[in-house]
Amino acid sequence: MRRYILTIMAAMMASAVVAQVATRTVRVEVRNDNDFDKVAEPVAVKLKDVKKLNFSVRGASVMEGGKVIQSQLDDMDGDFEYDELFFVTDIKAHESKVFDVNLSATNDESNKFVALKGDENKIYTALQFRDKKDKYPDLLRVEAKGSTNLFNDIYMHGMTIESELTGYRIYFDERQNIDLYGKRYPRIELPETQFYTTAEQLKAGYGVDVLWAGKAIGCGSFKQYDGKQPQNWTNVGLRGQRVVTTGPLRTIVEMYDLAMERPSANGAERYDVRQMYTLVAGHRDLTVDVTFRNVGDMKFCTGVQKVGVTADDSVRRGHKPEGMIREDGIAMSWGCDYPDMGKKQIWAPEAIGMAVFVPTKYIKGRNEDELNYVYVVTPDASQTLRYYVTFCADKEEQGYHSANEWFTSLDAWKKNVEKTVKIRVLK
Numbered sequence: 456m457r458r459y460i461l462t463i464m465a466a467m468m469a470s471a472v473v474a475q476v477a478t479r480t481v482r483v484e485v486r487n488d489n490d491f492d493k494v495a496e497p498v499a500v501k502l503k504d505v506k507k508l509n510f511s512v513r514g515a516s517v518m519e520g521g522k523v524i525q526s527q528l529d530d531m532d533g534d535f536e537y538d539e540l541f542f543v544t545d546i547k548a549h550e551s552k553v554f555d556v557n558l559s560a561t562n563d564e565s566n567k568f569v570a571l572k573g574d575e576n577k578i579y580t581a582l583q584f585r586d587k588k589d590k591y592p593d594l595l596r597v598e599a600k601g602s603t604n605l606f607n608d609i610y611m612h613g614m615t616i617e618s619e620l621t622g623y624r625i626y627f628d629e630r631q632n633i634d635l636y637g638k639r640y641p642r643i644e645l646p647e648t649q650f651y652t653t654a655e656q657l658k659a660g661y662g663v664d665v666l667w668a669g670k671a672i673g674c675g676s677f678k679q680y681d682g683k684q685p686q687n688w689t690n691v692g693l694r695g696q697r698v699v700t701t702g703p704l705r706t707i708v709e710m711y712d713l714a715m716e717r718p719s720a721n722g723a724e725r726y727d728v729r730q731m732y733t734l735v736a737g738h739r740d741l742t743v744d745v746t747f748r749n750v751g752d753m754k755f756c757t758g759v760q761k762v763g764v765t766a767d768d769s770v771r772r773g774h775k776p777e778g779m780i781r782e783d784g785i786a787m788s789w790g791c792d793y794p795d796m797g798k799k800q801i802w803a804p805e806a807i808g809m810a811v812f813v814p815t816k817y818i819k820g821r822n823e824d825e826l827n828y829v830y831v832v833t834p835d836a837s838q839t840l841r842y843y844v845t846f847c848a849d850k851e852e853q854g855y856h857s858a859n860e861w862f863t864s865l866d867a868w869k870k871n872v873e874k875t876v877k878i879r880v881l882k
Contacts, residue, residue: 477560479508482881483517485544486551489874491867493546495737496876497705500540500556504880512537514559519544519552527702541705543736546876553881577736579617579643580701580708583610595698597627601691601712604628610649614696614708616732617645620739621846622662624650625710625732627696629687632673633741637807637848638662654801664794665805665848671760671826674809675844677730677745680756680831684824690715692725704736717753726750740845740868747838754819757842758829759809763790765826766804774806774849777858780821780828784813785865788828789858791849806849808861812869813842843872 483500487493502512517526517540526542546552583591591610599605606612606628613627622636622645636650639660648656652663672678678685688694692714699707711729718724727748732741745755763776771791778788791806793799813830817840820831834840845868847855855861 479558483554484879486877487546495543497735510560512558514562516557518555529700576703578706580706582614585610598695616706616734629689632668632676635666637665639850665807675811677757680754688712707733745840747834756829758786759788763792766792770804786828809846
């Protein structure tokens with residue numbers, strides 16, 4: 456009997472130890488050393504930077520000033536283990552904030568996403584299959600031989616992401632163009648319109664597809680470059696799209712082209728290019744991270760098209776095409792045109808502004824042709840490249856409504872993405 460009681464006591468003590476190490480509380484400092492305020496600033500805490508974290512994290516909560524704020528856990532490498540804790544914050548110039556973070560080995564206290572009462576998802580992500588019964592099942596990954604045409608088999612023609620301010624889709628075909636969805640009001644709409652806004656939805660104030668790219672580069676699309684102009688991704692062994700992670704505050708999706716061939720002194724060599732797109736709640740802009748394998752001295756490009764340059768004055772509605780490509784890495788465009796040449800009876804011409812910012816260390820040249828403003832780029836020594844994409848729609852009630860307004864705003868945007876906050880795990 457005494458041995459039985461001692462065994463129970465030992466088991467209870469072991470359980471207590473397990474319970475003690477099943478959580479870890481740390482403080483995270485976010486410091487803005489800049490001379491300007493930051494709004495909806497992304498804060499990504501790498502869990503590998505948390506010392507004495509000896510368990511797999513399954514739940515987390517973040518507190519600011521004693522109040523729980525919205526956050527999410529993200530698996531960045533697809534191994535079913537969370538790698539980052541993510542949240543956003545408003546922080547004034549030269550301000551420092553400290554957040555209390557509780558990490559847990561269970562999700563009883565808090566789930567992968569902390570969605571508070573009154574808080575709605577501020578991000579939408581979709582990669583869906585178009586089936587015959589119009590069920591549109593959600594997918595996490597789509598892959599196909601480069602010669603296989605799945606453009607019409609993927610609902611909305613490719614993966615789609617949305618914040619309250621803007622919506623984007625990346626086509627699943629050789630163009631891989633970035634298409635744009637503009638809105639009148641800051642809210643999530645694509646679960647309802649799916650990029651195919653009806654006449655009734657337009658009357659009710661919903662947004663719509665606002666860009667017809669045609670043969671142009673669109674808004675920040677990433678392309679191969681032949682020395683004269685952008686080229687589509689036609690020499691592809693395997694093409695894929697996948698949802699890396701998504702939640703109420705951030706989504707990351709990937710477009711990739713594998714087993715492409717390029718000439719070399721040793722004959723044809725294979726190379727890969729992967730593009731990662733990140734959209735954060737409260738932001739209209741995308742961060743694009745490109746990684747390369749075995750590309751040699753190949754050149755690539757990105758940029759913006761000249762909106763409305765092929766339209767006549769009756770379509771432009773007083774918005775003449777304007778734009779420029781600057782030495783400091785900003786290319787910008789403003790204009791008006793039909794967003795879909797096949798739906799002119801439903802969708803009126805839309806005035807929009809577009810821009811890309813490419814850090815100068817990647818830029819090898821600038822090119823302007825009849826349709827585009829293009830930066831010629833190559834990766835850095837680590838075989839990576841990062842650039843930024845943004846746009847606005849004239850239809851936004853609280854947006855930009857002229858080329859001058861849009862162009863004037865872009866220097867502050869460039870400064871904001873260049874000058875990030877400092878993040879430090881204190882204990």
